[in-house]
Amino acid sequence: MRVIAIGAQGDIGRAACAELADRHEVITAGRSSGDIQVDITDRASIDEMYRKTGKVDAVVATLGDVHFGALSDFTEDQFMLGLTNKVMGQINVVLGGLNTVSDGGSFTLTSGVLDRDPIRQGTGAATANGALGGFVKGAAIEMPRGMRINVVSPGLLDVSVSRYGSFFPGHEPVSSRRVGLAYAKSVEGALTGQVIIVE
Amino acid sequence: MRVIAIGAQGDIGRAACAELADRHEVITAGRSSGDIQVDITDRASIDEMYRKTGKVDAVVATLGDVHFGALSDFTEDQFMLGLTNKVMGQINVVLGGLNTVSDGGSFTLTSGVLDRDPIRQGTGAATANGALGGFVKGAAIEMPRGMRINVVSPGLLDVSVSRYGSFFPGHEPVSSRRVGLAYAKSVEGALTGQVIIVE
Numbered sequence: 001m002r003v004i005a006i007g008a009q010g011d012i013g014r015a016a017c018a019e020l021a022d023r024h025e026v027i028t029a030g031r032s033s034g035d036i037q038v039d040i041t042d043r044a045s046i047d048e049m050y051r052k053t054g055k056v057d058a059v060v061a062t063l064g065d066v067h068f069g070a071l072s073d074f075t076e077d078q079f080m081l082g083l084t085n086k087v088m089g090q091i092n093v094v095l096g097g098l099n100t101v102s103d104g105g106s107f108t109l110t111s112g113v114l115d116r117d118p119i120r121q122g123t124g125a126a127t128a129n130g131a132l133g134g135f136v137k138g139a140a141i142e143m144p145r146g147m148r149i150n151v152v153s154p155g156l157l158d159v160s161v162s163r164y165g166s167f168f169p170g171h172e173p174v175s176s177r178r179v180g181l182a183y184a185k186s187v188e189g190a191l192t193g194q195v196i197i198v199e
Numbered sequence: 200m201r202v203i204a205i206g207a208q209g210d211i212g213r214a215a216c217a218e219l220a221d222r223h224e225v226i227t228a229g230r231s232s233g234d235i236q237v238d239i240t241d242r243a244s245i246d247e248m249y250r251k252t253g254k255v256d257a258v259v260a261t262l263g264d265v266h267f268g269a270l271s272d273f274t275e276d277q278f279m280l281g282l283t284n285k286v287m288g289q290i291n292v293v294l295g296g297l298n299t300v301s302d303g304g305s306f307t308l309t310s311g312v313l314d315r316d317p318i319r320q321g322t323g324a325a326t327a328n329g330a331l332g333g334f335v336k337g338a339a340i341e342m343p344r345g346m347r348i349n350v351v352s353p354g355l356l357d358v359s360v361s362r363y364g365s366f367f368p369g370h371e372p373v374s375s376r377r378v379g380l381a382y383a384k385s386v387e388g389a390l391t392g393q394v395i396i397v398e
Contacts, residue, residue, distance in 0.1 A: 043275055070341060071297075071337075071338055071341035071342070072297060072341070072343060074294060075294075076242055076287065076290075076291060076294070079287060079290055079294075080283075080287060083282045083283075083286065083287065083330070084279075084282075087282065087326070087330070088275065088278060088279060088282065091275075091278055091326070092275060095273060095274075095275070095278075098270075098271060114333075114337060115332070115333035115336050115337065116336065118336055118337040118339070118340050118392075119340075120340065120341055121341075122337050123334060123337035123338050123341065124337075125337070126333040126334060126336055126337025126338075127286070127290070127330050127331075127333045127334040127337065128330070128333070129333050130329040130330050130331070130332045130333020130334065130336070131282070131286070131326050131327070131329050131330035131333065132326075132329070133314070133329045133333075134313075134314035134325040134326045134327070134328050134329020134330065134332075135322060135325060135326040135329065137314050137315065137317055137325055137329070138270075138313060138314065138317040138321050138322035138323075138324070138325025138326065139270055139322050139325075140317070141317050141318075141319065142269060142270035142271070142319055142320075142322065143270070144271060193317075
């Protein structure tokens with residue numbers, strides 16, 4: 001398959017690409033790295049990305065910003081960052097790709113553990129993750145031409161522990177290899193409308 | 200208790216108030232009706248609402264707009280309506296009320312069935328509902344002064360069938376009385392961080 005991996009340079013994106021690259025042609029995209037530069041908050045930038053790739057069989061999105069901060073300090077703008085960037089950005093990747101992905105192709109989005117196993121300062125992420133779970137559940141039944149859509153919800157990755165581990169007390173890290181498998185399950189399998197949990 | 204019911208004139212708001220009004224002092228608020236007018240997309244309007252109520256023991260929010268439309272026709276602005284109005288609006292009600300709700304008080308938000316039992320044209324609602332579920336899960340562990348937060352997720356109400364039933368094929372309507380009970384469970388009970396499903 002031809003697969004476009006958006007956010008390929010992040011920890012999760014690397015895990016997905018490590019699993020997929022052996023068996024598929026992977027085109028990488030990212031804000032400032034990869035084969036194609038794209039800003040997922042700008043629909044025109046997404047449309048331009050799909051013009052450059054042409055037809056693809058699978059789209060994997062492993063990016064999106066959220067703010068971390070104590071609930072009592074959270075501002076509306078800080079909440080909206082997660083809603084406009086991680087949520088609307090990934091939804092834009094789907095809306096923009098509906099005509100570019102081949103019949104029976106798939107979208108695989110990325111949420112995270114914090115809407116089922118919350119941490120302090122994680123309300124923005126929990127909100128965004130929940131939104132993406134709801135989105136794929138709703139979108140799956142309306143996808144045209146046999147296309148599928150899922151979201152992978154990984155726990156804290158082993159490779160991310162050195163940077164973020166102190167925010168996740170007691171969370172057992174998940175191996176990057178297992179996270180990569182979840183993307184293979186979505187891309188190569190037949191699931192749709194699922195939150196694929198890796199924990 | 201003193202309870203503020205925001206969106207009290209909607210079908211769900213009426214169900215909540217019918218259950219709560221016998222035992223509590225209920226102050227009603229809404230866009231254009233109720234004791235106090237409020238625009239939940241405007242934080243200043245929410246702050247003004249809380250200045251008018253003074254201390255309350257419980258906040259019930261049963262409002263928020265989303266767009267309904269086929270996935271293939273959805274625009275970014277139409278998705279953002281749900282994220283800014285139903286999601287950010289209800290989150291604003293919480294952020295604005297953190298200092299006005301009494302010790303041990305509660306917030307009860309409202310999502311809906313479409314992120315677990317989707318319908319055509321319902322992706323915007325599914326996304327918003329999922330976001331609110333994630334928000335209360337994340338927020339519950341950071342609420343100050345023993346405050347609690349839940350979200351009620353009702354199926355299609357009996358009283359709403361005449362207007363919306365044709366969009367919900369095969370959905371078994373839920374009685375308004377049972378929906379009202381869910382709000383009593385959240386306001387008077389001890390739950391926190393829960394999606395209280397009524398179906």
